[in-house]
Amino acid sequence: MAPRQRGGRERRRLCRSESIFLQLYVGYFPQACSDESTMSRGIEYLLFQARGMVDRFRLLARGGDGGNGCISQRRSRSDRQGRPDGGDGGTGGNVILECSRSVWDFSNLQHHTKAVRGGNGLSKKQTGTRGPDKVAQVPVGTVIHLVRGERPSFTVNKPTRSLDPWDIPDAVDDSADSSNQKNKDGINGYEAERERSNQWEKQTYPSACSKARFSNAEDSDASSIQPQVDLDENDQFDDDDEEFWEDEEETEEEALDADEEGEEDDIQYSVAEMTRPGQRLIVAQGGEGGLGNASIGRDVRLSKGNRQEEVARLSTGQPGTESFLVLELKSIADVGLVGLPNAGKSTLLSALSRARPEIADYAFTTLRPNIGSLTYDDYLSVKVADIPGLIKGAHENRGLGHAFLRHIERTKVLSYVLDLAATLNGRKGIPPWEQLRDLVVELEHYQEGMTKRPSLIVANKIDEVGADEMYEELKRRVQGVPIFPVCAILQEGVPDLRVGLRDLMDASDPQGVDLSKVIVD
Ligand SMILES: Nc1nc2c(ncn2[C@@H]2O[C@H](COP(=O)(O)OP(=O)(O)OP(=O)(O)O)[C@@H](O)[C@H]2O)c(=O)[nH]1
Structure with a gap:
């Protein structure tokens, strides 16, 4: 290739x-x-x-296909004709997303993620092995939108490799009751499921449907029913399958964009959120294994005419389910720092916490959100998020746009960081009260009502010449929210700010910024 x-x-x-x-x-x-x-x-x-942060990701997940059932005859001296003793195929693996603190974005993921196929059944009624799950780690705060496929389901956090009795080779239960129950369910459900999956294949992979691996019962050649020896030679991990997946990957990756655009109307938003480390979500299920001829012979009465085709159909493992998802990261923090570029947000975050974001005297130093932890004497830990600077017109995609605001969507408290020195000493910046107005307008554009949440103002760079007068003017022009004069670089005013943040989180009727109480020229 x-x-x-x-x-x-x-x-x-x-x-x-x-x-x-x-x-x-x-x-x-x-x-x-x-x-x-x-x-x-x-x-x-x-x-x-x-090589920036990947905080939005399109994922096409596909469960492993079920293994094929085995067709085998057990003969002995006393029984020349022999009895069917082929075991069922194993179930394919699931694709699972696991919430983890050890990853901070989606750069470790692959756009196409597929779990491994179940093993084929073996003679002596041995069930094929279960395909291992494919576990992909996602950061805390991942929100899942479903573009196409089945809704994902949460799973109990236990090692998914543990096998149930059907997965253990040689564990076929001979007791009539239980086996009948299983196989009846399997066979009755099989028809409907098979029909559904055939349609699914045709819709999803019209070109691939002609491939042998995806051929349905009508197309399948009777010679596909192989004696035991041939089945054993089949690779459990199906090389053809890998090749097919890789061939399709490049074109499909391009198609993912188009798909997402085309199906935007049908997207089911926020079908799941991963907020606790260790949470596991099954996004694509492995297919059921095909039936071995031991099960088929016992439970299905096959008509003589198309016996071979029917056996071929029942013994073929079912394909795993497929889902097309959009993953979005919305960081979970208690306090969000918002400000224009260069206001000193990153410096403030490093003064408040042990986080060490990049700091420099030019705009847009911060290109991805940084999160720091602020710990109080009573061990209350508060997460503070510093996001890239916002500018006027961000909602029209100016600067870095609005995308990063999703990281402070869920914060309890907003802290507006204003640069007192923006217009001092000949600088051609924006006065602090106008900075505040621009920020409020942008936040409201992003999400209506966002600025109503508890807020305070950090009047930063109070150490600069003329900043005291600016601070007094700011206090005169802005009413209704507490203002903290701070020099982030020297950590002056930071202890008071810590207390102020705590008070705001504990307050019974905290207020947001009301633009009618802000005087702008
Ligand atoms: N004089 C003075 N300078 C400060 C203070 N806080 C930050 N600065 C300086 O302001 C500049 C910008 O600081 P950053 O912390 O990178 O600002 P930011 O808001 O994170 O900037 P972006 O990453 O562009 O959003 C740096 O040169 C800092 O040293 C302060 O309290 N006083």
Whole structure:
């Protein structure tokens, strides 16, 4: 097989970054492109962006197919004709998402994730092995949207490799009652399930339906019923299957975009949320194994005419289910720091907690959310999220746009970080009260009512010359929310801010920012 071309994907990503770069440096900083150092920062930014955080991810998950049932005759001297003794195929593995603290985005995932096929049944009524599950780790705060397929279901957090009696080779129960029950269920349900899966295959893989592996009963050749020896030679992990998956992967990956756009109307939003480490969610189920001829012979009366075809159909393992999901990361923090670029949010986060985000004197240093932990004397731990800077017009995709706001969607408290020094000493920035207005407008554009949640204002850079007067002016212009003068860089005012945040979380009637109480020229 020809090596797979990854170039297309790389190129696409850089193009997106380039467009952001242009918006930033030509739109937001009109004079910037003439400045060499800003250009080099821009390039640095591009590189960051190219390997930036993956907080939205399209995932096509497919459960492993069930193994085929075995067709085998056991003969002995006393029984020349022999008895059917082929075991059932094993169930395919599930695709499971596991919530974990050890990953912070989706960069470890593969767009196509498939679990392993169940093992084929063996002679002497031995059931095939269960296909191992494919477990993919996702960060805490992952929200799952369903584009296509079955709704995912949570599973008990236990090792999924543990086998039930049907999965243990040689564990076929001979007692009439239980085996009949199982096989009746299996066979009755089998017809309907098979019909459903045939339709599913035709819809999902019209081209692949012609492949032998996906051939349905009508197409299947009687020669596909192999004696035991041949079945044993079949690889349990099905090389053809792998190849098929890889061949399809490149084209399907491109199709994922189109699919998502095309099916946007049908998306079921937030079908599940993963908020606790260790939580497990089955997103695609493994298929049931096919029946061995020991089960078929015992429970199904086969008509003479199409006996072989019927046996072939019943012994073929069912395909695993497939689902197309969009995963989104919404960080879970108690306090969200919002501010314009360069306001000092990252510096403040490092003063409040042990987090060490990148700090620099240029805009958009922060390209991904940082989360720090603030611990009080009574061991209450509060999570604080620092998100990339917002600018006026972010809802029109200026700057880094609105995407990062999802990380503070669930915070209990908002902390507006305003730069008192933005207009001081000849700087051409925005006065703090206008910064506040712009931030409130952007947050409301993102989610109506977001600014009603408990809020406080951090008046940062109080150490700068002229900042005291600016702080007094800010207090005069903004009413209704507490304002804390802080010098994040020297950690001045930070202990009071810690207390203020705690009070806000404990307060019975805390208030958000009301723009009617903000005086702007
Ligand atoms: N004088 C003074 N400078 C500060 C203070 N806090 C932060 N700064 C400086 O302001 C600049 C920006 O700080 P950051 O913490 O990176 O600002 P940010 O809001 O995270 O910026 P983005 O990543 O662009 O969103 C840095 O040069 C800091 O050293 C402060 O209290 N006083």
